[in-house]
Amino acid sequence: MDQALxxxxxxxxxTAGTPILYAALGEVLAQRSGVMNLGVxxxxxxxxxxxxxxxxxxxxxxxxxxxAMGAAGVLALVHAFLTISLRANxxxxxxxxxxxxxxxxxxxxxxxxxxPAPATFKQWLFPGLGKLPVLGPILFNQDSxxxxxxxxxxxxxxxVYRTKPGLHLRSTGENPAxxxxxxxxxxxxxxxxxxxxxxxxxxxxxYLSLAYxxxxxxxxxxxxxxxxxxxxxxxxxxxxxxxxxxYIFGGVDALTFRLQALGVVIPSxxxxxxxxxxxxxxxxxxxxxxxxxxxxxxEALGLAYDREGR
Amino acid sequence: xxxxxxxxxxxxxPRPSPVLAFMVPVMSVVLALVLGAVFLSLTGxxxxxxxxxxxxxxxxxxxxxxxxxxKAIPLMLAGLGVSLAFRMLLWNIGAExxxxxxxxxxxxxxxxxxxxxxxxxxTAMFLAGxxxxxxxxxxxxxxxxxxxxxxxxxxxxLNYVALYWVDYLVYGPWKDPKGYNFPLTPPFSPxxxxxxxxxxRVHLGLVFGLIGAAVIWLILRRLKWGYEIRVIGESTPxxxxxxxxxxxxxxxxxxxxGGLAGLAGMSEVSGITHxxxxxxxxxxxxxxxIIAWLSKLxxxxxVGVSFLFSGLLVGGYSIQSSGxxxxxxxxxxxAILFFVLGGDILINYRLRFRSxxxxxxxxxxxxxxxxxxxxxxxxxxx
Numbered sequence: 001m002d003q004a005l006x007x008x009x010x011x012x013x014x015t016a017g018t019p020i021l022y023a024a025l026g027e028v029l030a031q032r033s034g035v036m037n038l039g040v041x042x043x044x045x046x047x048x049x050x051x052x053x054x055x056x057x058x059x060x061x062x063x064x065x066x067x068a069m070g071a072a073g074v075l076a077l078v079h080a081f082l083t084i085s086l087r088a089n090x091x092x093x094x095x096x097x098x099x100x101x102x103x104x105x106x107x108x109x110x111x112x113x114x115x116p117a118p119a120t121f122k123q124w125l126f127p128g129l130g131k132l133p134v135l136g137p138i139l140f141n142q143d144s145x146x147x148x149x150x151x152x153x154x155x156x157x158x159x160v161y162r163t164k165p166g167l168h169l170r171s172t173g174e175n176p177a178x179x180x181x182x183x184x185x186x187x188x189x190x191x192x193x194x195x196x197x198x199x200x201x202x203x204x205x206x207y208l209s210l211a212y213x214x215x216x217x218x219x220x221x222x223x224x225x226x227x228x229x230x231x232x233x234x235x236x237x238x239x240x241x242x243x244x245x246x247y248i249f250g251g252v253d254a255l256t257f258r259l260q261a262l263g264v265v266i267p268s269x270x271x272x273x274x275x276x277x278x279x280x281x282x283x284x285x286x287x288x289x290x291x292x293x294x295x296x297x298x299e300a301l302g303l304a305y306d307r308e309g310r
Numbered sequence: 311x312x313x314x315x316x317x318x319x320x321x322x323x324p325r326p327s328p329v330l331a332f333m334v335p336v337m338s339v340v341l342a343l344v345l346g347a348v349f350l351s352l353t354g355x356x357x358x359x360x361x362x363x364x365x366x367x368x369x370x371x372x373x374x375x376x377x378x379x380x381k382a383i384p385l386m387l388a389g390l391g392v393s394l395a396f397r398m399l400l401w402n403i404g405a406e407x408x409x410x411x412x413x414x415x416x417x418x419x420x421x422x423x424x425x426x427x428x429x430x431x432x433t434a435m436f437l438a439g440x441x442x443x444x445x446x447x448x449x450x451x452x453x454x455x456x457x458x459x460x461x462x463x464x465x466x467x468l469n470y471v472a473l474y475w476v477d478y479l480v481y482g483p484w485k486d487p488k489g490y491n492f493p494l495t496p497p498f499s500p501x502x503x504x505x506x507x508x509x510x511r512v513h514l515g516l517v518f519g520l521i522g523a524a525v526i527w528l529i530l531r532r533l534k535w536g537y538e539i540r541v542i543g544e545s546t547p548x549x550x551x552x553x554x555x556x557x558x559x560x561x562x563x564x565x566x567x568g569g570l571a572g573l574a575g576m577s578e579v580s581g582i583t584h585x586x587x588x589x590x591x592x593x594x595x596x597x598x599x600i601i602a603w604l605s606k607l608x609x610x611x612x613v614g615v616s617f618l619f620s621g622l623l624v625g626g627y628s629i630q631s632s633g634x635x636x637x638x639x640x641x642x643x644x645a646i647l648f649f650v651l652g653g654d655i656l657i658n659y660r661l662r663f664r665s666x667x668x669x670x671x672x673x674x675x676x677x678x679x680x681x682x683x684x685x686x687x688x689x690x691x692x
Contacts, residue, residue, distance in 0.1 A: 006659055028416055068552050078648065086320075092647070100643075101644070102640055223467070229463060269475070273474045280467050
């Protein structure tokens with residue numbers, strides 16, 4: 001196979017991995033604070049539809065992006081209220097969010113089907129770095145939202161592991177009672193990260209409808225929200241590992257599109273199964289790893305914090 | 311310091327309120343409809359008109375009612391399966407895929423042995439549908455039982471795999487050559503079709519659902535095994551301490567759960583479509599999750615709630631002619647679940663709203679113990 005083809009596959013892997021990455025980063029933050037949010041798929045769909053609608057109405061994808069973050073953030077706030085304040089079951093609330101978001105996005109997006117996006121996030125050659133051999137066309141001929149992740153991911157890593165608020169975030173998810181005792185406001189912390197996590201899911205959705213496949217289609221996330229949640233486990237709640245993982249998933253996605261072009265004669269339905277089967281396999285391997293390394297999920301993940309019940 | 315949880319304090323009730331236990335699901339449906347009405351009017355539809363079309367579509371005619379009964383069948387079967395797993399805190403989100411695989415297996419039997427006598431063929435289809443649904447449920451159960459792999463994601467991923475598998479068959483090797491290129495298999499022989507009630511589409515699957523509910527009820531209430539399932543669901547460590555075999559229970563429960571969803575698929579192809587085709591389920595497996603939760607995992611309640619949700623679904627189809635997408639219904643379903651979740655807290659807790667920072671426990675440590683002192687024992691903290 002020639003080099004140009006590999007370069008195009010790797011570049012496509014980054015593009016395809018980016019929406020999963022945004023959603024996974026959001027979920028890393030939420031889960032680090034101790035709240036599992038299974039509503040990623042629903043929040044992404046809401047992000048995709050509002051991002052697209054606002055771009056059509058206002059003409060700027062950046063406005064669309066902000067709207068997507070706002071709308072998905074509001075949905076995340078509902079989850080936060082139910083699970084943090086009312087101590088509702090996190091699994092069921094997240095599922096409700098996905099079902100509600102799927103329905104609402106289909107409802108709101110009905111009039112958007114078939115409309116072309118007036119403006120999108122387009123690829124542009126990063127000045128200087130874009131000229132690098134091999135790496136240039138892979139890493140630096142992308143759209144703005146991809147470039148943002150190059151900064152966002154190391155920043156988040158630094159934030160989580162090397163700063164005081166990051167320490168508070170981790171301790172909120174690991175041992176909320178102890179964190180509470182040293183003065184961390186558990187409820188406020190969880191609210192903030194669940195909502196920020198939701199906003200990142202909104203970006204993920206907007207990426208799909210404004211950069212990856214500029215249009216609106218019902219259920220256009222096609223399970224990527226769930227793949228992002230699986231990725232969080234694979235990444236062991238680490239933003240850097242999430243980035244690596246997202247690109248691997250993106251690579252599988254990109255390959256399935258190109259395998260037939262490469263002359264592989266597998267019916268397309270089997271190729272479409274690949275990302276989901278791959279997710280299952282990766283999850284099994286990752287779980288074995290986390291168990292053997294004893295660096296499992298945040299201790300208090302999934303548990304409502306009851307200040308008086310500790 | 312701000313009060314925790316935005317100024318809301320929860321105070322445990324001495325005993326759950328039975329009135330609220332009944333009212334919460336009812337009010338949740340009402341509030342979801344109100345929320346839906348707000349959305350409808352905001353987007354330029356008349357809620358009263360849309361809801362009356364929905365109600366009429368689902369319950370207004372003999373055909374509507376029979377359709378509501380027909381659609382309640384897969385919801386009931388999948389809902390029962392899902393609820394049994396939820397009892398053990400096993401989150402089987404894969405009912406949709408298990409339904410598709412059950413439909414696939416039953417169709418394979420029907421298409422391979424069309425000449426068998428009706429009772430034999432239907433029994434074989436029933437068994438195949440249950441068995442393959444159960445196997446599809448076993449797939450996420452094995453890594454969960456032995457490695458602790460999150461079954462939510464694996465069971466969900468398998469939904470997509472099952473969907474594409476059925477699509478592969480109906481677009482490919484099983485496609486009806488006389489089907490004008492539609493994604494469907496040739497029709498089943500008459501002996502592969504479930505008997506129906508009179509001249510309606512209501513089929514024998516209804517009996518599967520009712521018997522299924524009775525069996526699950528018996529397992530949970532009368533068998534030692536049902537007791538084990540309930541104990542494991544309430545406290546896995548306690549169950550382990552009591553010497554219960556948790557991996558074996560995970561496998562068994564997920565197989566029954568998947569098997570029931572598989573039966574839903576079998577009864578759809580054998581009772582309704584009489585062939586395997588693309589999109590045999592409009593998301594029954596997901597709606598089943600809401601039904602199970604709304605019914606408090608009670609098998610008898612599941613039967614009733616299935617009819618309600620089926621009415622919602624049938625009503626949803628009837629509004630499509632007025633330009634609204636069928637997704638409107640899943641929006642309502644999601645909202646119902648939200649309100650149930652929010653309302654559930656009222657059954658066990660009293661909500662106390664605090665104005666401003668009345669807590670004043672800025673230094674933490676032992677202070678939080680004070681306000682709770684009146685709570686658990688007396689419960690008359692008003």
